Amino acid sequence: DAKTTQPNSMESNEEEPVHLPCNHSTISGTDYIHWYRQLPSQGPEYVIHGLTSNVNNRMASLAIAEDRKSSTLILHRATLRDAAVYYCILRNPRQGAQKLVFGQGTRLTINP
Amino acid sequence: DVKVTQSSRYLVKRTGEKVFLECVQDMDHENMFWYRQDPGLGLRLIYFSYDVKMKEKGDIPEGYSVSREKKERFSLILESASTNQTSMYLCASNSGGPSNQPQHFGDGTRLSIL
Numbered sequence: 001d002a003k004t005t006q007p008n009s010m011e012s013n014e015e016e017p018v019h020l021p022c023n024h025s026t027i028s029g030t031d032y033i034h035w036y037r038q039l040p041s042q043g044p045e046y047v048i049h050g051l052t053s054n055v056n057n058r059m060a061s062l063a064i065a066e067d068r069k070s071s072t073l074i075l076h077r078a079t080l081r082d083a084a085v086y087y088c089i090l091r092n093p094r095q096g097a098q099k100l101v102f103g104q105g106t107r108l109t110i111n112p
Numbered sequence: 113d114v115k116v117t118q119s120s121r122y123l124v125k126r127t128g129e130k131v132f133l134e135c136v137q138d139m140d141h142e143n144m145f146w147y148r149q150d151p152g153l154g155l156r157l158i159y160f161s162y163d164v165k166m167k168e169k170g171d172i173p174e175g176y177s178v179s180r181e182k183k184e185r186f187s188l189i190l191e192s193a194s195t196n197q198t199s200m201y202l203c204a205s206n207s208g209g210p211s212n213q214p215q216h217f218g219d220g221t222r223l224s225i226l
Contacts, residue, residue, distance in 0.1 A: 043202045043218050049212070099145070
């Protein structure tokens with residue numbers, strides 16, 4: 001899988017929007033951008049994924065740059081429960097490997 | 113919502129014991145996975161299965177085996193537990209087809225081998 005780069009940590013306040021950036025300058029045309037998060041003492045949780053267009057679901061929004069070299073996960077109104085490590089990874093459906101490989105991710109702290 | 117259930121959140125066993133970790137998913141997913149997660153080493157794939165009775169080795173299969181007799185259940189077996197198998201074990205599942213389908217995880221089993 002191609003590499004992604006994320007800040008080690010970010011901090012935000014409860015009920016404010018949070019924008020988590022991810023750089024993936026070597027992304028290929030068939031790579032999907034996936035986001036997972038892992039709350040303390042829990043398994044990873046799928047958040048959202050997209051290819052080119054911006055995506056929304058009940059958890060978050062994913063904004064993808066026009067050149068696809070970067071993306072941003074948007075939590076519209078953070079709660080304390082959103083404190084977690086967020087992982088941005090690239091997945092290519094044409095490649096057979098199924099395993100997930102997470103980088104360091106971004107540790108998000110939410111202040112009350 | 114997809115539900116992946118692991119049989120135990122915490123487990124303590126002794127070296128040399130045979131240990132069984134069970135995982136059940138309720139979404140009729142074809143693929144199931146076993147990972148372990150260790151500080152500084154991230155997520156590592158032990159085994160995965162793409163169908164009943166089918167299995168493939170991941171990156172670190174040594175010391176482990178798996179069983180998939182029914183579609184919804186995937187078991188991880190530590191044949192003779194050792195202290196270096198103390199870890200967080202995570203089960204995941206996803207549907208078949210393109211390999212970028214999201215994986216859905218259980219809450220994990222924190223296993224300690226004494």
